[in-house]
Amino acid sequence: MIYQFECLKGHKKELLYQSSDDRGCETVVCKCGHTMAPVVSAPRMISYFRENSARVIDNLNTLDEHGNEVPCPPLRSNKDYERQKKKAGVTEAGSRMGEKGVWI
DSSP states (O other), X not given: OEEEEEOTTOOEEEEEOSSTTTTTSSOOXXXXXXXXXXXXXXXXXXXXXXXXXXXXXXXXXXXXXXXXXXXXXXXXXXXXXXXHHHHHTOOOOSOOTTSTTOOO
């Protein structure tokens, strides 16, 4: 799941956690030095990814052939998001019923 964090100065950061149990294991610190808290928002019935509102998910960065971190490009669609998750080698936690190797 993707969570948004915000510091006292209004800086925002989005992080991807494989499960909700992972959230809160580490303190999120902003580049300005303040700690960040999760932003609570009501669910909206609109698309998370929109062409006019690109999202950058900080912990979907990848490594190049020299081991340098390559930042996640702006994601404008669910297809971009799925492609970047595959490139980073991560999947979302959750129900995987029906997939090979999953017991019922």
